[in-house]
Amino acid sequence: MRNKLLIFAALAVVMLQFGCAPAVVMSGGNPTSLVRPDCDKTDEDCVVPVYVSVTADKACLVQVPFDVVTVAKGKRPRIVWKLEPLDPKDGFLYQFDQDLGIVIVDNNPATDFDQGGPRGSDKFVWRSANKRASPKTFKYSVAVQRRIDHHAAWSSCPVLDPKIINSGS
Numbered sequence: 001m002r003n004k005l006l007i008f009a010a011l012a013v014v015m016l017q018f019g020c021a022p023a024v025v026m027s028g029g030n031p032t033s034l035v036r037p038d039c040d041k042t043d044e045d046c047v048v049p050v051y052v053s054v055t056a057d058k059a060c061l062v063q064v065p066f067d068v069v070t071v072a073k074g075k076r077p078r079i080v081w082k083l084e085p086l087d088p089k090d091g092f093l094y095q096f097d098q099d100l101g102i103v104i105v106d107n108n109p110a111t112d113f114d115q116g117g118p119r120g121s122d123k124f125v126w127r128s129a130n131k132r133a134s135p136k137t138f139k140y141s142v143a144v145q146r147r148i149d150h151h152a153a154w155s156s157c158p159v160l161d162p163k164i165i166n167s168g169s
Contacts, residue, residue, distance in 0.1 A: 040072035045080050052094045053086040060157035062144050071128045073167040083122040095121035097143035105139040130166045138164045
């Protein structure tokens with residue numbers, strides 16, 4: 001329980017640092033964010049932090065601070081997911097899976113999200129085309145890998161499945 005509280009406290013501090021602290025509640029002992037629009041006021045880059053940590057039993061834990069990312073009507077930002085280890089001294093190296101880092105389900109590049117892909121090992125980007133006439137909610141997956149050192153093989157963390165809402169053109 002102490003480890004979970006430390007993760008929760010670190011998550012809150014980082015979110016305050018970025019000026020984007022949504023209400024966070026404890027659900028079953030785990031930090032859980034409430035639905036909060038994040039990319040709704042800009043056509044510029046919209047950064048979504050992806051927090052990675054190690055549980056007491058050394059399992060990999062991947063979290064995003066928002067259950068839903070919302071892109072406002074007419075806005076077309078680049079959504080940039082950035083890996084943020086909660087404890088840089090936890091002994092692991094982290095990276096997005098270079099093929100499956102962020103996969104948006106039912107994406108049509110002509111109307112939804114384009115120009116996607118990794119930007120180095122710690123960022124993954126999709127630009128919101130946001131050209132549909134009406135809003136659409138997209139599920140997406142976050143695939144992160146980790147390894148103990150530069151000589152070990154990469155192993156996959158459990159995949160996380162949050163959502164994006166494109167509000168239309």
